[in-house]
Amino acid sequence: MGYGHQPTHRSSRPVIVRPNISRSLAHRSHPHGSIGRCRHTAIEARQPGGARHTADDHVGHLDAIEQLGQELRALRSAPVAEQPLRMQRLYRHLAAFVGENLVHMQVEESQNNALLWALYSDAELLAIHERLVASIDPAEMAISLQWMAAALNDAELAMLFGDLQRQAPAEVFNALLGLGHSQLSAPRQARLNRGLGLAPVQGLVEA
Structure with missing residues (x-):
């Protein structure tokens, strides 16, 4: 349309x-x-x-x-x-x-x-932000990630997923990270993993 x-x-x-x-x-x-x-x-x-x-x-x-x-x-x-x-x-x-x-x-x-x-x-705002991230339902976050992942730059992506990594249960974080990866090119997937301190995805070469 x-x-x-x-x-x-x-x-x-x-x-x-x-x-x-x-x-x-x-x-x-x-x-x-x-x-x-x-x-x-x-x-x-x-x-x-x-x-x-x-x-x-x-x-x-x-x-x-x-x-x-x-x-x-x-x-x-x-x-x-x-x-x-x-x-x-x-x-x-x-x-x-x-x-x-x-x-x-x-x-x-x-x-x-x-x-x-x-x-x-600043400390109070950070605490509010962390409570907010922790309160968002994973299903709702998954919907937004489909739109956000491709639009955010590398630093913004690392900040977003860094918050999720700290606040969400491991299985929820891994599922959301996989969804984020599905919206990114292979080099961006590799850069995101590096920014999160994770092992590179097998077969990806960072640009």
């Missing part, structure tokens, strides 16, 4: 939706929601009302995710002749949702971060 795509009734090809998109919309809660709740709770604890606007946004986001999931399921089960218009509607609603979330995240990452830095010491 590229930008500017205009489906018509003449299309007779069934719609194919990528599985990772389907899985993401099928889960109403996301690690980013957990992150937001944790940040908002921390702000509200020391400045009541300081995170009210972005916290209220999250309620609307959950409703929007539910609606998008319903539209996706309806699209996939609709007769072929109805799919183009349903696809166009889903595309427009998803585009609006993404745009709104980008604006929302600008507020989270500027205004809310500034409040956290002003209200908490």
